[in-house]
Amino acid sequence: MSKYLQVFKISLEQEFAYRLNFIMWRIRNVLQILVVFFLWDSIFYFQGRELFGYDRDKILTYVFGLIFVKAFVLSARAQDVAGEIGRGEILNSLLKPLNYFKYWLTRDISSKSLNLFFAVIEFGFLFIILKPPFFFQTNPLIIFLFFLCILIAMFIFYLIVFLVNAIPFWAPEMSWGGHFLVTIILVEFLSGSLFPLDILPQNIQNILNLTPFPYLIYFPLQVYLGKIEGLLILKGIIISVVWVLVLWFVMNWIWKKGLKAYQAYGR
Amino acid sequence: MEDKKETKNFHLNFSAFFEKSEIIFRRLGYYFRIWFMMSKNSFLMFLNQKSVFVIFLTGKILRFLFYIFFLIFLVKGADGLAGYNTNQAIFFFLTFMVVDTTAQFLYRDVYRFRQLIVTGDFDLVLVKPVNALFRVLMGGADVADLMTLPPLYLATIYVGNLLSPTPAHVFLYLFLIIVGLMISTAFHIIVLSFGIITFEIDHSIMIYRDISNMGRFPIDIYKEPLKSALTYFVPIGIMVTLPAKALMGLVNFQSVIVAFLLSILLTIASTRFWKFALSKYSSASS
Amino acid sequence: MGKNLKNTSENTVIVEHLVKNFEVVEKKGGFLDGLKNLVSPQKKLVEALKNISFSISQGELVGFIGPNGAGKTTTLKVLSGLLYPTSGFTQVLGYAPWDRKPDYLKQISLVMGQKNQLWWDLPAIETFKLNKAIYELPDSVYKKNLEELVDLMDAKNLLYTQVRRLSLGQRMKLELIASLLHKPKILFLDEPTIGLDVVAQQKVRDFIFDYNRRYKATIILTSHNMEDLMDLAKRVIVINKGEIMFDGNLKELINEFAKEKVIKVYLSKNTDMKEVEKIGKVKRVNFPQITLSVPREATAVAASEILQNFPVADLTIEEEPVEEIIRRIFKGEISQKNTSVPS
Numbered sequence: 001m002s003k004y005l006q007v008f009k010i011s012l013e014q015e016f017a018y019r020l021n022f023i024m025w026r027i028r029n030v031l032q033i034l035v036v037f038f039l040w041d042s043i044f045y046f047q048g049r050e051l052f053g054y055d056r057d058k059i060l061t062y063v064f065g066l067i068f069v070k071a072f073v074l075s076a077r078a079q080d081v082a083g084e085i086g087r088g089e090i091l092n093s094l095l096k097p098l099n100y101f102k103y104w105l106t107r108d109i110s111s112k113s114l115n116l117f118f119a120v121i122e123f124g125f126l127f128i129i130l131k132p133p134f135f136f137q138t139n140p141l142i143i144f145l146f147f148l149c150i151l152i153a154m155f156i157f158y159l160i161v162f163l164v165n166a167i168p169f170w171a172p173e174m175s176w177g178g179h180f181l182v183t184i185i186l187v188e189f190l191s192g193s194l195f196p197l198d199i200l201p202q203n204i205q206n207i208l209n210l211t212p213f214p215y216l217i218y219f220p221l222q223v224y225l226g227k228i229e230g231l232l233i234l235k236g237i238i239i240s241v242v243w244v245l246v247l248w249f250v251m252n253w254i255w256k257k258g259l260k261a262y263q264a265y266g267r
Numbered sequence: 268m269e270d271k272k273e274t275k276n277f278h279l280n281f282s283a284f285f286e287k288s289e290i291i292f293r294r295l296g297y298y299f300r301i302w303f304m305m306s307k308n309s310f311l312m313f314l315n316q317k318s319v320f321v322i323f324l325t326g327k328i329l330r331f332l333f334y335i336f337f338l339i340f341l342v343k344g345a346d347g348l349a350g351y352n353t354n355q356a357i358f359f360f361l362t363f364m365v366v367d368t369t370a371q372f373l374y375r376d377v378y379r380f381r382q383l384i385v386t387g388d389f390d391l392v393l394v395k396p397v398n399a400l401f402r403v404l405m406g407g408a409d410v411a412d413l414m415t416l417p418p419l420y421l422a423t424i425y426v427g428n429l430l431s432p433t434p435a436h437v438f439l440y441l442f443l444i445i446v447g448l449m450i451s452t453a454f455h456i457i458v459l460s461f462g463i464i465t466f467e468i469d470h471s472i473m474i475y476r477d478i479s480n481m482g483r484f485p486i487d488i489y490k491e492p493l494k495s496a497l498t499y500f501v502p503i504g505i506m507v508t509l510p511a512k513a514l515m516g517l518v519n520f521q522s523v524i525v526a527f528l529l530s531i532l533l534t535i536a537s538t539r540f541w542k543f544a545l546s547k548y549s550s551a552s553s
Numbered sequence: 554m555g556k557n558l559k560n561t562s563e564n565t566v567i568v569e570h571l572v573k574n575f576e577v578v579e580k581k582g583g584f585l586d587g588l589k590n591l592v593s594p595q596k597k598l599v600e601a602l603k604n605i606s607f608s609i610s611q612g613e614l615v616g617f618i619g620p621n622g623a624g625k626t627t628t629l630k631v632l633s634g635l636l637y638p639t640s641g642f643t644q645v646l647g648y649a650p651w652d653r654k655p656d657y658l659k660q661i662s663l664v665m666g667q668k669n670q671l672w673w674d675l676p677a678i679e680t681f682k683l684n685k686a687i688y689e690l691p692d693s694v695y696k697k698n699l700e701e702l703v704d705l706m707d708a709k710n711l712l713y714t715q716v717r718r719l720s721l722g723q724r725m726k727l728e729l730i731a732s733l734l735h736k737p738k739i740l741f742l743d744e745p746t747i748g749l750d751v752v753a754q755q756k757v758r759d760f761i762f763d764y765n766r767r768y769k770a771t772i773i774l775t776s777h778n779m780e781d782l783m784d785l786a787k788r789v790i791v792i793n794k795g796e797i798m799f800d801g802n803l804k805e806l807i808n809e810f811a812k813e814k815v816i817k818v819y820l821s822k823n824t825d826m827k828e829v830e831k832i833g834k835v836k837r838v839n840f841p842q843i844t845l846s847v848p849r850e851a852t853a854v855a856a857s858e859i860l861q862n863f864p865v866a867d868l869t870i871e872e873e874p875v876e877e878i879i880r881r882i883f884k885g886e887i888s889q890k891n892t893s894v895p896s
Contacts, residue, residue: 024470031477034493035484042488043345051345177322185326189333199340297689304683312674315715390635391670394663396655397687549637549651 004106011077011110026118029070030126036194037063037130052199058225060132062196064123065221070193071119073153073216077107079179081165085262086172094259101162108158137224145233149220152240156212159247160187162255169258192218198227212247215240301397306408309375313410324411331415334360334483349487354429355515359485361423362511366444367479368412368419370451376407377455380462381469389463393545400541403459404452432514439513439523446530447506451479453533454501460537460544475501482507502529565739565771566609566632571641573602573627573795601627603795604641611738612769614761616786618776620883624795625775626665629741632773633663646738659688662737664728666744671716677727678712681734688735695734702730706760722753729760739771740764746781758784779876791882798882803875810882811873813846818859819867832858841866846873 015022040063044056054062081104084090094100127134137143164178188194190213197205197218208214219236222228228236313320338360342353351359380403383389393399432440458471482503486494498504505526512518577597602624609615617625630636631643634650634657643650648657671680685695703709706726716724725745733740742761746754762785765772776782782789782803789806791799799806816833820841829835832855833847847855852870859865 020465021470024474028470028474028477031474031481035481038489038493039484041490042349043341171318173316174319174322177319177326181322181326181329185330185333189330189337195337195341199344201340300686301683304686308672308675308679308683311679312672315674386668387665388668388670390630390665391663391668393635393653394633394658394661395670395687396658546637549635 004102007103007106008110011107012114015111015114022114026115026122029067029119030122033063033067033070033122033126036066037126037132040195052196054196057133057135058227059196061135061225062221064127064132064134065224066193066217067119067123067126068116069150069153069217069221071115072112072150073157073220074187074191074193075108075112075115076157076161077111078104078158078161078165079183081162082168082176082179085165085168086174091263104162105158108154112154135225137226139226142223142226145237146220146224149215149223149237149240152237152244153216153220155244156240156247157187157216159244159251160212163247163251166251166254166258169262187213187216190214191216192221196222198222209236209239212240212243215243298398298401301401302405302408305402305406309407310410310413320411324414327411327415331364331419349485351485351487354426355511356485358423358426358430358514359508359511360483361419361426362444362514363479363482363507364419365423366447366451366506366510367482368416369448370455372409372412372416374404374452374455375409375412376403376405377459377472378469379407380459384462389548399545400456400459400538404455427514430515432516436514436516439518440510443505443510443513443523443526446526447510449530450502450506450533453530453537456537456541460540463544463548479503479506485511499529502526502533505529564608565611565613565646566607566773567642567644568608568628568632569606569642571602571605571628571631571643572600572639573624573631573636574639575599575601601795602631602638605792605795605797606641607790607797607800609771609773611771612765613788614765614772614774614786616774616776616782616789617792618779618782618789618879619792620777622794623792625777625792626743628792629663629743629773629775633661633741634658635663659735660738661741662732662735662739663741664732664743664745666725666747667721669716669724669728670731671724671727673717674715676713677716677731680716680731681712684731684734690735698734698736699730702733705763706730706756722749722756725749725753725757726760729757733764736768737770739773742772742774744776744778745774746776746778754778754780755784761785779879783875791879793883806878807872807875810878812849813873814849814852815844815846815871815873816852816856816859817869817871818843818845818863818865820864821866822864824863828862829859 037060040059041056044051044054044059049056081090084093093103137146161179161183164182167174167178190197190208190211192214197208197214200208215236219228219240223233223236335357338356339353342348342351342356348356383392383403389399389403392402395402427437427440454475455472458475461471478497478501481489481497486497486504486508489497494504509518509522509526513523575598577599578595605624605628617628619625627636631638632645632650634653637651646657646660648654650657671677672683681699684690690698703712706729708723708726708730711719711723711727716727719727729745745761746757749757758781761772761774764770774781774785787802789799789801789803790797791806799810813834815836818829820843823840826835826838829843829845833845833851835843835845837844856868856870859868
């Protein structure tokens, strides 16, 4: 256990070493939130307007909620794995007496903690400037369920990232192609980072709800906002847990095959 | 003595004028040839990495489609965006894509600059008789964008047509698109110069992209002071929203002049900054 | 034999009182120090080149030798126009290098070991074609030069393979070809053999030697590998800590500084070391071999004494190895006070 604590610490220190890097990353996050905020703010310009089942309060709460949820779910150090594979460094890491997946999970958690810390600051800052109408959830059960969903979301994203980062096993040039396609584009749209998914027609939503993406951002936020209740929450959690299991198995399988293929190259 | 007089009053003397323009044309031809060869090299590289190419192309197309559909749903459902109807909102988006994608097509090599600086290979670029800025800015035309640009241009023309612009509007549109590209060029040069001084290039270019992505929607949706910042500071408003508005006939002459002057100013400032960055590089060891 | 006229066209490279200083920001670890650094950065002055002077004529092959950080690469970078000198007079081929005028750049070439100008994902031939366009070489000239160079380098089968798939030695060959297509008058080579295996090193050296002989190009080469210099350069400039410690012929170096000779004795029987130590400095004992150094003048006497008084199976007399001499120069044990220009 203490090994991983060390990993956690070193990971934090590394983020500090690349200060400028990290600050830029946070700035980019703030900018992205601003775009979404202003977009929805202008649409809901007139008070009392109801659209897609949202009013101004709820939609802006959703946007501000994005600050936290994105910081926690969508920040992942594990994106560096593809680089390690592409450069041939992974074989060294696998020789160490440290479980590779746990190692990166720890690094992810340390990165997320740092991001969360800054997200709180950004939240406060933007809250003061933009003065959005924010809806504070008070029901403790719902808050608990919210955190549960976030935890599951974290695992789903981690597994997706690890899956995508396995591509360089077969194609070392593609160290960030998969990341671009899946993590950036698919996730941006299908997870609810840009817009709450229920502005889409119902049949599209039904399809989307079978994919893991909505459970990253949209579903946890809806739980928080109280827009999903009772059995639907249970249904959502079950589907998301199923996805964790499915992704876990697929990921393990792909990695086994990938390592075999990779070692056959004799890097 | 005769020669001295001629070179001093060259602007009055025809043959010297011809000589000068011949030299300029020859230099342009030289640079075009170099650009063509470097772009050909980029193309060849992609032939060797078809899978990467396919993934990026797919990603770009998906992103484009997602945005268009999102925009359509949004504007239809909200009955307009900041006062613009669906076609207009789509046209804003397409204009943004035109400026953004054309710049990415030309200046893709900026994303590889960090590698060049960090390994020290940039020294070998400086020692060649080609202008280093040119090589580093335009050395890697992006083939994926070469494929996405023609359909993008066509789509823009199609939607633009739906807005029934007058020829004057179209002319203003094209003029302002070029102005927008000049501004984008200036920013890329600034990012490169920054990269020389701080080695920190990846994030500056991504921040520039994030800010310019705010231009996907007409900047009227942004409240002050952000709107002014986006008009005068990182002038996305001028680069993207202004040309689109010009096509719709919503723009006055002053704005056009301001835009043009700003682009000239930024171009001069950015090239000066580049020279400064190079001189700093020449004083520091690698 | 000091200064030359600045307008003398014979001297390709003229360097007088060149000084190059760098301002380095001291970076310390830790968060607080990082903050302090942001507000008031601690700057340190590094004197990379402290008033060096030398000239080189067309067609010379000169080797700069020095330990890491001595200033060799800095000198080369100033001469090729990459660095702006702090003070002093520098002129190459009649130009001020840091202006980086295209006409100047067309006549020079820079090759740095482990740095690439070849496009990584493409066959070298594509980079060659690009260079042809950059240096504006006519088709016939390009073809002829390419053929000659490929021949000299024996690189015919390397031209059409992706550069990333080639070994370091193969890449170096192609880098050299790429940098010589335009037949530069002066070639700057910075550590060209670094990282290469012994065979490849020799090939590169042979090539440089041939090239210099054939085309009379001026070649300035830096290295910290003695083999490079001994093989190639008649003239060496020894540089250490930004100062020139020696500038002259290699033979002169040996004659002037090799004050000692080395005697290697193979003994047939055990002997008392103390007796041996009376004759000269014992450098190494690897029974039955004893290596000792004696002052030059005393060599004959020492040798005969050994032969008379000890059971010798074999005895050889050698020059002090050049590495040793140079190492002693680096350490400052010996130095040449005047940096005279060889005729």
